[in-house]
Amino acid sequence: MPIDDSCETLVRTWAEWLKDAPAEQCFFVRGGGTKLALLPWEVSEDRDLPIELRRPQKDAARPPREICTEKLTGIIEYRPAEFTITVYAGTPVSEVMAVLNAHGQYLPFESPFHVATYDEFDKAQSGRQTNDLGNSSSRRTQSANRTTVGGMVAAGINGPGRLKHGGLRDFILEVRYIDGSGEIRRGGRRVVKNAAGFDIPKLMVGSCGRFGVIVDATFKVFPKPRDYLTLHFIPEQLGGTIEIVTTLLTHPWDLDAIEILADSSVLVRLSGHSEALLKHGQRIQSRLSKYYCSFLTGAQQHQAWSAHSDWIWGEPNSTLLKVPLSLRRIFELDEALEELDIRRVYGSAGNVAWLQWETVLEQQAGRLKRLHRQLLELRLQGQIVQGPCAHHFSGASNGRPFFDRLKSVFDPHGRLGFV
Amino acid sequence: MSMNSPTISTAELLTKLREIFPPERILSKRGQLAAYESDGLTIFQQRPLAVVVPLEIEEIAATLRLCQQYRVPYVPRGSGTSLSGGCVPHAEGIVIALHRMNRILQVDPVQCVAVVEPGVINLEITKAAAHFGLYYAPDPSSQQVCTIGGNLAFNAGGAHCLKYGMTSNHVLGAKVVLPSGDIVELGGASLENVGPDLVGMFVGSEGLFGIAVEITVRLLPKPAAFHTVLAGYPSLKSAGDAVAQIVASGLLPGAIEIMDSLSMEAATRAVGVEYPPQAKAVLIVELDGTTESVELEKVQLQQLIEASEATATLVAANAEQRAMIWKGRKSAFSAVGLISPDFLVQDCVVPRTKLGQVLEEIEQLSIESGIRVANVFHAGDGNLHPLILFDGRVEEELIRAEALSARIITLCIQHGGSITGEHGVGMEKRQFMPDLFGNSDVEFMRQLRLAMDREEVSNRGKMFPDGEAPALRLVGLHPLESQGIASRM
Known part of the structure; x- marks a missing residue:
């Protein structure tokens, strides 16, 4: 598909805004608005936030100006034989997934806002479904459909598929963006391999809009696995969970995903030829025979993964904190959180903790403060993805001098993102 | 002496370096420097003022502070296998040889990571991890000799990139010394991260953003x-x-x-x-x-x-x-050294579906120029390696080979590809950067470099087309010089 004129007009308009606005004027990008923690408090649903949960403003008299990408949509170029797709930033992730799915391809990091793996199943089912794990698989449907490609990149959040093939950072090839001075720029290249120039596309992943307004992005895509099989291990204690995951990681089993659920049970996903999966699963089960294990296929499998995703993303009145971690440190974090009444699951074989609690405005600032202290003590970092907060990064802050020097070029007046 | 020349004499510089390094780890005699005059791309050669051999991170930080203070260009170097002239020294600068910082600090079979120093040989990581059934996936052809520090700086690839990605996809964290001498940690041992992917931005920066001194890489289970x-x-x-x-x-x-x-x-x-x-x-x-x-x-x-x-x-x-x-x-x-006295290794990328067409066009260019071209390439990701065969003893054959090489690179850009898939830009391809990215975006990248290194001392002369050329040709004028692309100091 060629470049869309109306989209390009929008892009030029925003570039002019940034060029013409005074240095004090801040901007923020709103895609689908699915990650309210990443938006300024002025546009979040609750305008009566306690003062300590409001975002600091660069200039109190000059509220940040919104750049809304909801009309910046469309697939610019899709070349299935090249394994690449280029899309405008405001395109819903669900649309991209549907187009890829039609060609037997997908984004392997699995944006958690859309469970691409089970598209066909989603289409076959309608309405709400209550699954075996007691959750509903439709609560996040609306949010998932609104999540945009730009928001996905800016938030830098991966799903369970991160474990095997890599994360969003590993699949973004090129990005077009407007820098803080209003210049339309491009970084990377639309080919699956490139070593020329600085890797600006990777920098944009997780940047929360602080380096530029993403206009479009190109991704590497992969052929979608033919089939999946999920093994559900249920150990009695967290120690058993860690042993299961350790065993899984140290064998050449080519696993698609390993997720530790809130009850310490473990979801293990295999992918490939249907004929091979059962045999493969049995081999894994036999190696871990001291733990109870059930095989999930079809609807059961779909429901288990949807419930897991819903647990993380499906609670509208909750606060969600992402904490990068390692399997060895799960006990440490668990112990530190014991008194804080925080629910958690561990994704990608313990490489990320999702901490969640019901948002009570009066308690929120105190809880965030305690958590920040705990993370600092553990030398961990966290990012608030949902829920009210004054600062969406928490805990240790690594790489600050490097960040600041980059920021001084991408956005010399500090107008993008939050101060 | 240029505007960017050091503000310190060579003798004073050596005195200052002796405050950081013991005498046996400062090389400054002609014979000692010979091995550091070029890298895998031997058409560029330049003798540095000195070579220092650090063993500790603080020695590197102190050296970089010194270089920044007195505007002394420095080139980090591992095994010197760069095929893009990425670690060719500067005539007024020093080489920081990292080959003795070669300890594997940790192999964690549970987290599936290794923490290594920059001078560790690529293949040694796999050997250290083999005991646990793990391996390090990026496998450049030089993996038996190239170092992980160099792999990181130039985002090295290999034969398995389509499925497994390049070096940047396997570096999770790095402790780096910025050109200012500041030591910062980027990323970590986790597969996940919060905030922008700073380590991803650092990988492939060709030494212009500083030196990685501890590198955390992902290990994968060896396929069954x-x-x-x-x-x-x-x-x-x-x-x-x-x-x-x-x-x-x-x-x-x-x-x-x-x-x-x-x-x-x-x-x-x-x-x-x-x-x-x-x-x-x-x-x-x-x-x-x-x-x-x-x-x-x-x-x-x-x-x-x-x-x-x-x-x-x-x-x-x-x-x-x-x-x-x-x-x-x-x-x-x-x-190919056995079938041709000299050769240039080219490294460029085209969309995979254009492979057949581009190969035919390369063949035609070869016929027109009278220079043979051998082709070996990573077909899965469209990464071509035309090997341009010539005899340097024949008058002007190198010039014709260089010209053919340039035409091939231009061809790849015209087909929507890239000027390098895994060797990096270095000295060899810096003049093609504006063709690939446009002048404005190249200038923007240069501003990023200046934000890290205001004196442009870190690996000066690489990546950007208008930088000083630190290299000389063996005999006579280098073709790039004759074209006005490079200049002698």
């Missing part, structure tokens, strides 16, 4: 099974067509490589690998994964190859045969 097939074809195009069919089938092989007849001839002479007689090209396809999946996929692959124009097929029956196929492939670069 491999299935390696070598198939002969009557033409490069028919081999390329087979690649398209394999990719379209939904298979995701670990590697898809193509060698042409000149490359085969060279590899046969170098390491004794035999290829199907009369084949004008061979395709190497490797499946990897679980035993069950490879068993099924190999049937599918066999059907695809049978349906192609393959004239002969060899399936590696054991690990030795697999190793031999790869030995032939990985020796191809150096092996």
Whole structure:
């Protein structure tokens, strides 16, 4: 598909805004608005936030100006034989997934806002479904459909598929963006391999809009696995969970995903030829025979993964904190959180903790403060993805001098993102 | 002396360096410096003022502070295998040789990571991890000698990038010394991260953002099974067509490589690998994964190859045969030295579907220029390695070879590709950066570099087209100089 004129007009308009606005004027990008923690408090649903949960403003008299990408949509170029797709930033992730799915391809990091793996199943089912794990698989449907490609990149959040093939950072090839001075720029290249120039596309992943307004992005895509099989291990204690995951990681089993659920049970996903999966699963089960294990296929499998995703993303009145971690440190974090009444699951074989609690405005600032202290003590970092907060990064802050020097070029007046 | 010249004399510089390093780790005699005058791209040569050999991070930080203070250019160097002139020294600068910072600090089989110093040889990581059934995936052809620090700086690739990605996809964290001497930690041991991917931005910055002094890499479980097939074809195009069919089938092989007849001839002479007689090209396809999946996929692959124009097929029956196929492939670069007195290794990328067309156009350019070109490439990701064969003793043949090389790079840009897939820009390709990115974006990248290094002392002369050229040609004027692209100091 060629470049869309109306989209390009929008892009030029925003570039002019940034060029013409005074240095004090801040901007923020709103895609689908699915990650309210990443938006300024002025546009979040609750305008009566306690003062300590409001975002600091660069200039109190000059509220940040919104750049809304909801009309910046469309697939610019899709070349299935090249394994690449280029899309405008405001395109819903669900649309991209549907187009890829039609060609037997997908984004392997699995944006958690859309469970691409089970598209066909989603289409076959309608309405709400209550699954075996007691959750509903439709609560996040609306949010998932609104999540945009730009928001996905800016938030830098991966799903369970991160474990095997890599994360969003590993699949973004090129990005077009407007820098803080209003210049339309491009970084990377639309080919699956490139070593020329600085890797600006990777920098944009997780940047929360602080380096530029993403206009479009190109991704590497992969052929979608033919089939999946999920093994559900249920150990009695967290120690058993860690042993299961350790065993899984140290064998050449080519696993698609390993997720530790809130009850310490473990979801293990295999992918490939249907004929091979059962045999493969049995081999894994036999190696871990001291733990109870059930095989999930079809609807059961779909429901288990949807419930897991819903647990993380499906609670509208909750606060969600992402904490990068390692399997060895799960006990440490668990112990530190014991008194804080925080629910958690561990994704990608313990490489990320999702901490969640019901948002009570009066308690929120105190809880965030305690958590920040705990993370600092553990030398961990966290990012608030949902829920009210004054600062969406928490805990240790690594790489600050490097960040600041980059920021001084991408956005010399500090107008993008939050101060 | 240029505007950017050091503000310190050589004697004073050596005195200052002696405050950081013991005498035995400062090399400044002519004979000691000879080995550091060039890298894998030998057409660029330059003797530095001195070489320092750090063993500790603080020694590097102190050296970088010194260089920044007195505007002394420095070049970090591992094994010096760069094929883009990435670690060619500067005449007024020093080399920071990192080869003795070669400790593997940690192999964590549970987290599946290794923490290593920059001077660790790529293959040594896999050897250290093998005990745990793990390996380090990026495998540049020079993996037996190249260092991980250099791999990180130039975002090295290898034969398995389509499925497994490049170095940047396997570096999770790094402790780095910025050109200011500040030590910062980027990323970590986790697969996940919060905030912008700073380590991703650092990887591939060609030493312009500083030096990585501790690197955390991801290790993968060694696949349980491999299935390696070598198939002969009557033409490069028919081999390329087979690649398209394999990719379209939904298979995701670990590697898809193509060698042409000149490359085969060279590899046969170098390491004794035999290829199907009369084949004008061979395709190497490797499946990897679980035993069950490879068993099924190999049937599918066999059907695809049978349906192609393959004239002969060899399936590696054991690990030795697999190793031999790869030995032939990985020796191809150096092996062409047996069929040509001199050669240039090119590295560029085209969209995979343009492979056949671009190869035909390269062949035409070769005929027009009277310079032979051997082709060996990572077909799965469109990464071409035309080997431009010439005889430097023949008057102006190097100049014609360079001109052909430039035309090939331009061709790849015109087809929507890139000027480098895995060797980096270095000195060799800096003049093509504006063609690839446009002047404005190249200038923007230069501003990023200046934000990190206001004096431009870190690996000066690399990546950006208008930088000083620190290198000289062996005899007479270098072709790049004659074209006004490079200049002598």
